[in-house]
Amino acid sequence: MAAKKMVRKLSGTKEWAEHTVNICTGCSHNCRYCYARQYAVKRFSRRESADWVREELTQKASMTKYPARKNPVMFPSTHDITPNILEDCVRVLRVILAAGNEVLIVTKPHLAVVERLVKEFVKPDRRDMIEFRFTIGTLSPTLSKFWEPGAPLPSERIAALKVAYEAGYKTSVSMEPMLGGFDTVSEVMAAVQEYVTETVWIGKMHRISAVVDMDLRENQIMVAALKSKQTDTEILKIYQMFKDNPMVKWKNTVVKVLTKYC
Ligand code: SF4
Structure with a gap:
C-alpha cells in the first residue's frame, strides 16, 4: 500500500480504541513524556506537575454499570494499572467485561499486577475478550529509568508479557514511544515477538x-539524543526492515514520515 494512503487522522491511543475508561488522576510511573500529565496540568489545571505521581481515584472507580460497545474498550489511557490501584482496576474491568465488551488492557506492566489479572479472568473464562498491550520502548534499564522512572524495568515487562502469553491471553506490544532508533527496535522485537x-x-x-x-x-x-536516533533516514531503515512482518503496525508518527518519501 502506498504510504500516502496509510495516513490516519487519529494519533496516540485514539488509533487503538474508540472507547476508553479511566478511573484515576495521576500516575506513579511518572514518565517524562506523559501526555496525560500535560493535559491535567496545562489544559485542565487539575494538578501541579510535581504532584502527578499521586494517584487519586475518580468517581469512575465506583462504577457499577458500563454499556455494551461494538468495539473494544481500552483500559486505561490516562493513568496506569499500578499496584496501588490494582484492586480498583480489577473491579472496574469486571464491570466492563460483564456487559460483554472486549477489553484492550494497556499498561507498562508490573509482574505482580499481570499475575493477578491473568488469574482473575480465567474463571469465568474471559480470555477471548481480553488483549494485553504492554509498552516496551527499549531494553535498556538506564534509558527506561530516565524516561519512565516509576515504571517497571524492561526485563520485568517482558516477564509479564510471557506470563500473559503462557496463560492463553491475546498479547501485543507497543513500542511507542520507541526510546531509540533502529537498533533499539530490532532488540525489542527480538525479545518480544515469541x-x-x-x-x-x-x-x-x-x-x-x-x-x-x-x-x-x-x-x-x-x-x-533521541531525535538523532529517529531521523527520517533511521525511520525509513526501520520501515524497510519490518514492513513485511505481519505483526508490525505503524503508528501515525511513523506513517507521517513515510508519506514524505513513499
Ligand atoms: S504510564 Fe502512562 S499515564 Fe503513567 S506516567 Fe507514564 S505515560 Fe503517563
Missing part, C-alpha cells in the same frame, strides 16, 4: 517538545 499473538506497534515519541519539560537541561540532552 510472546506476541497479535501486533507490535512502532511509533515515535508524540509531540515531544510539548510534553517533555524542556526547561530541564537533562531533558534537553536526552531529547536531542
Whole structure:
C-alpha cells in the first residue's frame, strides 16, 4: 500500500480504541513524556506537575454499570494499572467485561499486577475478550529509568508479557514511544515477538517538545539524543526492515514520515 494512503487522522491511543475508561488522576510511573500529565496540568489545571505521581481515584472507580460497545474498550489511557490501584482496576474491568465488551488492557506492566489479572479472568473464562498491550520502548534499564522512572524495568515487562502469553491471553506490544532508533527496535522485537499473538506497534515519541519539560537541561540532552536516533533516514531503515512482518503496525508518527518519501 502506498504510504500516502496509510495516513490516519487519529494519533496516540485514539488509533487503538474508540472507547476508553479511566478511573484515576495521576500516575506513579511518572514518565517524562506523559501526555496525560500535560493535559491535567496545562489544559485542565487539575494538578501541579510535581504532584502527578499521586494517584487519586475518580468517581469512575465506583462504577457499577458500563454499556455494551461494538468495539473494544481500552483500559486505561490516562493513568496506569499500578499496584496501588490494582484492586480498583480489577473491579472496574469486571464491570466492563460483564456487559460483554472486549477489553484492550494497556499498561507498562508490573509482574505482580499481570499475575493477578491473568488469574482473575480465567474463571469465568474471559480470555477471548481480553488483549494485553504492554509498552516496551527499549531494553535498556538506564534509558527506561530516565524516561519512565516509576515504571517497571524492561526485563520485568517482558516477564509479564510471557506470563500473559503462557496463560492463553491475546498479547501485543507497543513500542511507542520507541526510546531509540533502529537498533533499539530490532532488540525489542527480538525479545518480544515469541510472546506476541497479535501486533507490535512502532511509533515515535508524540509531540515531544510539548510534553517533555524542556526547561530541564537533562531533558534537553536526552531529547536531542533521541531525535538523532529517529531521523527520517533511521525511520525509513526501520520501515524497510519490518514492513513485511505481519505483526508490525505503524503508528501515525511513523506513517507521517513515510508519506514524505513513499
Ligand atoms: S504510564 Fe502512562 S499515564 Fe503513567 S506516567 Fe507514564 S505515560 Fe503517563
